[in-house]
Amino acid sequence: MEDINFEFDDDLKKRAQKIIEQEPKLDHIKLDKVCFTKIDKTLKGGHILGRCVLLGVRTEFLSGKRFMIEMPPVYYELNEKQKDIVMEHELMHISKNNKRLVEHNIGEFKIIVEKYGLDWFEAFKKGELLLAKKKLKEAENKYKKVED
């Protein structure tokens, strides 16, 4: 049993909304199916900066939500661009039919790799926070180029 405190975070939802509007490959996402929360727990492993969780059918029955995107304290230390990249990554976990989680090894993640490179995420997977932050900085620069 995980011990986590959750807080709704509407700013996360606004950020997600903005990203979906800018990225046609995410326009299948039904935001009303997604709950956005700030959590007080430090995450380990692949998603130390944030994670997308598939909720159960009973939770969906009760709440109308199928996914929860949870951001840990370290996410809030990132700058705006970095937050965008992490959010876009988490949104990529939502399948085309808004029913299941997409794993990283599926082509649907290709766009993230094309845009920012994969090495920043590889560092997260290893749980190397300092390296991940350095790599995310590089990804951020690529992100700026995409925008220009």
Ligand SMILES: [Zn+2]
């Ligand atoms: Zn992921």
